[in-house]
Amino acid sequence: MYESQLRNLFSxxxxxxxxxxxxxxxRPSVQASPTKFPRVxxxxxxxxxxTLLSLPSEILSLICNQVARLDIGYxxxxxxxxxxxxxxxxxxxRTCRLLHQVVEPMLYRCITTHKKFFCLFRxxxxxxxxxxxxxxxxxxxxxxQKTIEPLYxxxxxxxxxxxxxxxxxxxxxRLLNSESVEWAMKDPFQIVDLVDEYHNExxxxxxxxxxxxxxxxxxxxxxxxxxxxxxxxxxxxxxFQFLTEIVFKHWDTKYGIDLSExxxxxxxxxxxxxxxxxxxxxxxDVVCHKSVRELYLVxxxxxxxxxxxxxxxxxxxxxxxxxxxxxxxxxxxxxxCDFTDALIQRNDTLRHVSIDLINSDxxxxxxxxxxxxxxxxxxxxxxxxxxxxxxxxxxxxxxxGNRIINLLPSSIKSLSLVHIDPRLRQDSLRLAQVxxxxxxxxxxxxxxxxxxxxxxxxxxxxxxx
Numbered sequence: 278m279y280e281s282q283l284r285n286l287f288s289x290x291x292x293x294x295x296x297x298x299x300x301x302x303x304r305p306s307v308q309a310s311p312t313k314f315p316r317v318x319x320x321x322x323x324x325x326x327x328t329l330l331s332l333p334s335e336i337l338s339l340i341c342n343q344v345a346r347l348d349i350g351y352x353x354x355x356x357x358x359x360x361x362x363x364x365x366x367x368x369x370x371r372t373c374r375l376l377h378q379v380v381e382p383m384l385y386r387c388i389t390t391h392k393k394f395f396c397l398f399r400x401x402x403x404x405x406x407x408x409x410x411x412x413x414x415x416x417x418x419x420x421x422q423k424t425i426e427p428l429y430x431x432x433x434x435x436x437x438x439x440x441x442x443x444x445x446x447x448x449x450x451r452l453l454n455s456e457s458v459e460w461a462m463k464d465p466f467q468i469v470d471l472v473d474e475y476h477n478e479x480x481x482x483x484x485x486x487x488x489x490x491x492x493x494x495x496x497x498x499x500x501x502x503x504x505x506x507x508x509x510x511x512x513x514x515x516x517f518q519f520l521t522e523i524v525f526k527h528w529d530t531k532y533g534i535d536l537s538e539x540x541x542x543x544x545x546x547x548x549x550x551x552x553x554x555x556x557x558x559x560x561x562d563v564v565c566h567k568s569v570r571e572l573y574l575v576x577x578x579x580x581x582x583x584x585x586x587x588x589x590x591x592x593x594x595x596x597x598x599x600x601x602x603x604x605x606x607x608x609x610x611x612x613x614c615d616f617t618d619a620l621i622q623r624n625d626t627l628r629h630v631s632i633d634l635i636n637s638d639x640x641x642x643x644x645x646x647x648x649x650x651x652x653x654x655x656x657x658x659x660x661x662x663x664x665x666x667x668x669x670x671x672x673x674x675x676x677x678g679n680r681i682i683n684l685l686p687s688s689i690k691s692l693s694l695v696h697i698d699p700r701l702r703q704d705s706l707r708l709a710q711v712x713x714x715x716x717x718x719x720x721x722x723x724x725x726x727x728x729x730x731x732x733x734x735x736x737x738x739x740x741x742x
Contacts, residue, residue: 533558
């Protein structure tokens with residue numbers, strides 16, 4: 278019950294001891310209100326310090342954990358400009374030696390590299406006790422050409438790390454896909470002297486990304502911006518055995534990346550369950566991964582063959598979300614009917630599907646509307662954009678009334694239709710009539726993003742049922 282109060286207490290760096298003492302040690306008659314703290318003199322604060330520090334370590338950890346939430350969370354955008362709210366917690370770590378020991382590992386549970394990378398890298402290289410506490414990492418901005426000079430004093434340590442990447446456990450040289458990376462790992466700092474500025478930046482970025490990840494074997498969540506491939510055989514098998522979620526984003530605002538660019542991570546992370554891609558333009562030869570259960574592709578452009586490869590690469594996929602990025606990301610994109618073919622490949626595992634092709638040039642193709650999903654065996658929730666269900670012929674405002682009925686499997690529990698238009702009215706009202714018998718598990722149907730009056734009418738039709 279002290280969570281909000283403690284958060285406020287610790288945020289006032291040099292006065293928080295007196296306020297914490299007032300909340301915890303004051304007599305009931307002088308307890309402070311949630312919004313106002315009583316004045317406590319320095320003498321009483323000093324008296325309270327030994328009592329506070331005598332608390333069991335697990336209680337101190339619990340208190341410090343309330344100071345700041347250090348997880349940034351997933352950001353559905355190319356770049357993120359926020360960092361963990363660690364300022365208050367850092368202030369606590371500077372108050373005394375005991376609290377420093379308690380707090381310091383907490384500060385490294387979530388790290389970012391978009392500011393002062395070389396300071397972070399030096400700490401990770403020299404403090405193995407801290408790297409074991411890193412659970413979440415947010416990595417972007419891999420232009421290190423002007424910032425790696427301070428790492429020269431750790432040159433030998435960096436070379437040893439590079440050797441771990443370029444050699445297997447028996448000391449044999451790995452057969453890397455990129456000759457330049459294999460060469461660079463013999464002496465990582467020699468690439469700083471290259472004449473080609475752009476090649477230099479890419480190689481330095483790729484190398485130090487690989488080295489940083491090597492230092493974080495207990496990583497659970499990774500968010501990174503990519504503009505180059507990570508070789509598939511860089512890391513030993515099961516190196517990232519704790520990694521469960523990977524977020525990968527394209528480095529630019531135009532075009533996109535290939536899903537296979539994270540093969541090196543997937544091959545070393547046997548327990549990854551969630552993949553989130555931002556601006557994915559192609560699939561390539563993705564490694565087969567049986568642990569992946571959820572795949573989210575935002576602002577992406579995948580062709581028909583790529584969709585089939587995805588379904589074959591993740592044989593136990595349960596959640597699939599796709600939002601088209603249009604021609605800004607890629608030139609060739611699958612038609613709605615191609616999504617039908619791909620989804621049916623995983624008809625025995627897919628439970629939750631969301632497809633939004635409103636930004637796709639293929640949306641509304643007269644020969645490519647989304648086809649029946651009745652063969653889906655376990656599909657529970659489905660979200661679709663209406664133009665994918667119909668053709669682009671806007672003069673056809675009526676149908677036989679069965680378009681949506683023929684689309685849905687009997688296992689469906691929740692249906693959400695977005696970007697609605699008048700063609701949907703007859704089919705939706707017909708669905709409302711037959712749903713109790715045809716779809717006994719269907720409990721929720723919603724309509725949004727269109728004519729407000731039509732959305733309201735259709736939503737009410739299902740509420741009345």
